[in-house]
Amino acid sequence: MERGERPWGSYVVLDENTSxxxxxxxxxxxxxxxxxxxxxxxxxxxxxSGIAKVTCGDDVLFxxxxxxxxxxxxxxxxxxxxGKIPLVVIEVQSGEYLGEDDIVRFDDDYNRCTLPDAS
Numbered sequence: 001m002e003r004g005e006r007p008w009g010s011y012v013v014l015d016e017n018t019s020x021x022x023x024x025x026x027x028x029x030x031x032x033x034x035x036x037x038x039x040x041x042x043x044x045x046x047x048x049s050g051i052a053k054v055t056c057g058d059d060v061l062f063x064x065x066x067x068x069x070x071x072x073x074x075x076x077x078x079x080x081x082x083g084k085i086p087l088v089v090i091e092v093q094s095g096e097y098l099g100e101d102d103i104v105r106f107d108d109d110y111n112r113c114t115l116p117d118a119s
C-alpha cells in the first residue's frame with residue numbers, strides 16, 4: 001500500500017483504480033493541511049476519529065465522528081485538527097486524474113506553496 005508521511009501527519013492508500021482513490025488520513029493534534037484546490041478531482045471526507053475543522057470556499061465547518069463533507073472539483077479547501085487526539089478521516093477521491101501533483105497550494109504552514117512568485 002502507498003503510504004505518505006507529511007509534516008501534519010500521514011496517509012495510506014486503501015484502494016484505488018482509474019476513477020477513484022480511497023485514503024486513510026491521520027492529522028496530528030493542532031496540525032492542518034494546505035489551503036488547496038484540485039483541477040481534476042473531488043473529495044468526500046468521512047471522520048472516523050476526532051473532530052475536523054474543514055474550510056471549503058468561504059464556509060468553515062466542524063465535522064464529528066460519523067459525519068462527512070464533500071469538496072467539489074476546483075473549490076479551495078483545508079482540513080485541520082483542532083482537537084487533542086489524532087484526527088482520522090477516510091477520503092474518497094473521484095475524478096479523471098488522481099495524482100498527488102494535482103494540488104495547487106494557496107497557504108501552507110510548511111512553506112510548500114506552489115503558486116508562482118508575484119515578483
